[in-house]
Amino acid sequence: LKSSNIVILHLFFYWFAKTTKLRKAK
Structure with missing residues (x-):
C-alpha cells in the first residue's frame, strides 16, 4: 500500500464516522 x-x-x-454520528444524533 x-x-x-x-x-x-x-x-x-x-x-x-462524522456523518454517522450526525445521523444518529438527529
Missing part, C-alpha cells in the same frame, strides 16, 4: 492510500483511508473513515 502507498502512504497516500493510507491517508485517503484515514480521511474517509474520519468523514464516515
